[in-house]
Amino acid sequence: MTQTPALTRALQLARDGVAVYPLASGTKTPLKGSRGYLDATTDVATLAGWFEHVPRANLGIRLDQSGLVVIDVDRHTDQHGIVVADGIQTIRQLHEQGKTLPPDTYIERTPHGGLHYFFKTPIPISKKRQINLYPGVDVLADFVLIAPSIVDGATYQAINEVNSIAVLPDWLLEGLLPGQYRQPTTKHVAIRKTWAGRMLDDLISGTTEGNRNSYLTSLLGKLLKTGCQSATAYELLQVANERLQPPLPDKEVNQIFKSIIKRV
Template identity: 30%
Template sequence: MTHDAHSALLHAALDAAERGWHVFPLRPGTKRPALHGEQRCPGTGPCASGHRKWEQRATTDPDRIRATWARAPFNVGIATGPSGLLVVDLDVPKDHSSSDTPDGATTFAALCERAGHAVPATYRTRTASGGEHLYFTAPPGVRLANTARTVAASVDTRAWGGYVVAAGSTTSTGPYEALCGPEAVAVPGWLLSILRPAPKVSEAPSVATMGQSRRYADVALAREAQTVAGAVHGGREAALFRAARALGRFVAWGDLSRHMVEQALQEAGEAAGLTVAECRSTLRSALNWSIAHNQRRRTA
């Protein structure tokens, strides 16, 4: 690698840090962290009081960045959680032989349109594989996690526990390049509604009989259906997704049948103005996720 290319990587790291984004080194030419793992931790330096992972060691300190990138032409990783970022990863289909499979950008644009908004003009990069990363600022006090296919197929997100490769980095597949948008804007409300952790059911008794639990589930179903039916344009699909994810736990626990939930929310979604297909697609993905993540009944 030439001296100019090495300098460009340092510049990319410093540029990200100037934006307030916490960076850490990736192995040259790859997407893998260059920091040592827990099994090989020397227990010295930053790890003197215990092993610190890449998310904890990511920094905006220009002196630390210069010292790190002086050692090797590291690619640049951005720890999304500490940076206060939510990055939407718009992937391209792995199987390029089928032209019928929409890519992540097309799917996300359709979701924005259905929510009544244009695709936000925010900072974005083109990935080495030809996809896109859309950078958004996460709201303070909300700890978002990584997701895979929660929003839609080919639309993943990176937040706490995740990272992205910064523009200016290059892998064997290709470069990461900044496309447009000088600044990252706030996460759209409709998207935040989908990604925000489902609220805990605080009203539920800590020890409930089967009859009490089912009565509570019936009340929750009626309330959620009423909320969805009253949702306004721009928030209807997000309200339906949120309701299905909240009610999916009762399906997993055996308090409600899936058919009952799907029928009630399908009718509510259509009453709010969503199409039959939009309701079915949203309900299927939201219920599948919620049922898979709520196999064990929580107690207070």
């Protein structure tokens, strides 16, 4: 049989011990006659049979059996299309409070412009879904669709395919398990934040849509002042742009880079 991208990904995940299951093509709906994520498996023969029967099936993974959770960052709107909870803005506010989602974990962009942060959980999460744990931020501990699934004509896409899945931050475990989780005791060491440290924080925190051009221009100037190679500064500029909602087009990013590099 022809091995579709979804089957290829399903077999890869199964080899890594992650239980997967198919959904109806282009939807979040389980296949007719199936039990959805309750049928998730790592059995290669079963997976091959499913995707031979429905070659364009979407792909879901069962999180609880794999010791994973997903932080779903989205913009929630009411019935009139008015934004009532902006998860991206919430993440920025949490970052300012010292509560940061590690950017080096595996992350996917969802078909509607949201973000799925994947984390390993050191202890089981009893509640399978927590909606609006923070405004616009949900926690999924039962199942989730994953790339290369397609919904409403758009694809789930990995932000950085080479990133491995990091451990869920302590501050999130405390929010998910109030009164049940105790953060490991560590010796507190005061660390003075340097100019470079503040610059790196700016790189991760991003800015609002109307300030993207000036933000990237300022950031590039700071990067070049560190003395790094221009190629390094360009790569970091691209990283910062990819985190913006929405990112600037590559053409505009390149114009910013060319304009600033001429002055150095």
